[in-house]
Amino acid sequence: MSTGSKQRRKEHERDPYVKQARRSDYRSRATFKLQELNEKDKLLKPGQTVVDLGAAPGSWSQYAAQRVGPSGKVIAVDMLPMEPIRNVQFIQGDFTNDAVFRRCVDALAGARADLVISDLSPNLTGIRVTDQARSMQLAERVLEFACLTLAANGNLLIKVFEGADMEEYRRKLVQRFQRVMARKPKASRGASREFYVLARGYKV
Numbered sequence: 326m327s328t329g330s331k332q333r334r335k336e337h338e339r340d341p342y343v344k345q346a347r348r349s350d351y352r353s354r355a356t357f358k359l360q361e362l363n364e365k366d367k368l369l370k371p372g373q374t375v376v377d378l379g380a381a382p383g384s385w386s387q388y389a390a391q392r393v394g395p396s397g398k399v400i401a402v403d404m405l406p407m408e409p410i411r412n413v414q415f416i417q418g419d420f421t422n423d424a425v426f427r428r429c430v431d432a433l434a435g436a437r438a439d440l441v442i443s444d445l446s447p448n449l450t451g452i453r454v455t456d457q458a459r460s461m462q463l464a465e466r467v468l469e470f471a472c473l474t475l476a477a478n479g480n481l482l483i484k485v486f487e488g489a490d491m492e493e494y495r496r497k498l499v500q501r502f503q504r505v506m507a508r509k510p511k512a513s514r515g516a517s518r519e520f521y522v523l524a525r526g527y528k529v
């Protein structure tokens with residue numbers, strides 16, 4: 326193991342959110358990001374239809390399914406396999422692939438989503454420009470999906486990475502949503518360039 330990966334492993338083991346996730350039924354520390362955002366912004370409500378993009382191993386879907394309850398619906402998508410979760414319909418595949426994208430739209434069976442959440446992360450190379458460009462390709466696809474599937478006044482929560490293209494992306498969101506806000510939950514590691522954008526009130 327390289328010195329860098331040993332260091333990352335050590336940091337992971339010391340991480341209070343990792344410890345908290347191990348003590349809970351949640352599958353990863355990522356759940357605490359969504360929990361914090363939901364507590365602040367009141368995104369998830371009983372009966373809602375939610376699409377979770379980049380869902381594996383599944384902690385956001387677990388949390389969302391609990392919040393929407395049995396009268397709601399969660400559709401989860403990831404290229405990696407995911408253990409089943411009650412009240413979550415899972416689609417495995419690459420979201421940037423047209424056929425998979427279509428399956429995700431079709432899974433709504435003509436209904437509209439109240440909320441699209443995306444924690445999609447490309448495989449990070451550590452090369453800032455490459456990582457930002459890949460993340461932006463995913464983000465563009467997520468926006469296309471949100472515009473096709475969200476109900477009027479629906480919300481989009483999406484992970485993005487700081488970079489030159491972000492301003493242009495934010496402008497596109499502002500055209501389609503009533504309010505666009507940046508969010509950096511505590512569980513999002515401080516040094517990481519990731520942050521979340523919450524776009525509220527989809528304008529159909």
Ligand SMILES: C[S@@+](CC[C@H](N)C(=O)[O-])C[C@H]1O[C@@H](n2cnc3c(N)ncnc32)[C@H](O)[C@@H]1O
Binds near residue numbers: 378383
């Ligand atoms: C940070 S993880 C998501 C963690 C998840 N929110 C949770 O709470 O368990 C990012 C996920 O994005 C998925 N991903 C990245 N690119 C993808 C793509 N093109 N299509 C589908 N899934 C993708 C990865 O496989 C990975 O599981």
